[in-house]
Amino acid sequence: xxxxIYNITPFSLLDYPDKISCILWFAGCNMRCGYCxxxxxxxxxxxxxxxxxxxxxxxxxxxxxxxxxxxxxxxSHKSIFELAGMAKDMxxxxxxxxxxxxxxxxxxxxxxxxxxxIALDFKALPSQFLKITGKKLVSAL
Ligand code: SF4
Numbered sequence: 001x002x003x004x005i006y007n008i009t010p011f012s013l014l015d016y017p018d019k020i021s022c023i024l025w026f027a028g029c030n031m032r033c034g035y036c037x038x039x040x041x042x043x044x045x046x047x048x049x050x051x052x053x054x055x056x057x058x059x060x061x062x063x064x065x066x067x068x069x070x071x072x073x074x075x076s077h078k079s080i081f082e083l084a085g086m087a088k089d090m091x092x093x094x095x096x097x098x099x100x101x102x103x104x105x106x107x108x109x110x111x112x113x114x115x116x117x118i119a120l121d122f123k124a125l126p127s128q129f130l131k132i133t134g135k136k137l138v139s140a141l
Pocket of ligand 1: 029031033035036037038042071072073099121
């Protein structure tokens with residue numbers, strides 16, 4: 001299985017309200033927004049394996065409140081289920097930053113109580129969606 005994670009930000013006070021978090025940057029995205037501030041992650045390859053993430057989170061026991069799944073698009077990765085479960089097992093809150101293109105994945109995470117905070121980046125109305133995101137992921141009205 002390809003490594004899912006492009007990079008890890010080990011400490012953030014800004015990315016999860018009122019919590020000390022780290023950020024897992026998931027490699028790749030199914031959109032190509034012109035304003036994207038992480039193009040190297042969108043087009044990059046994952047470099048960090050799940051086991052390395054586990055080792056990292058274990059080394060931060062007691063120091064973090066939460067994990068933020070960002071990217072790239074975290075819901076494009078099947079490993080999001082394992083990583084979210086791992087974080088919850090460690091007592092951490094989970095936030096996802098998502099473009100909303102995989103609603104079934106988000107629903108599953110909610111149903112399984114594996115996500116605590118969802119930051120949905122609403123892109124555009126259907127008529128503007130292709131222009132904004134570079135992808136036809138919704139039908140134009
Ligand atoms: S959805 Fe987000 S990560 Fe993907 S290209 Fe757009 S702004 Fe970048």
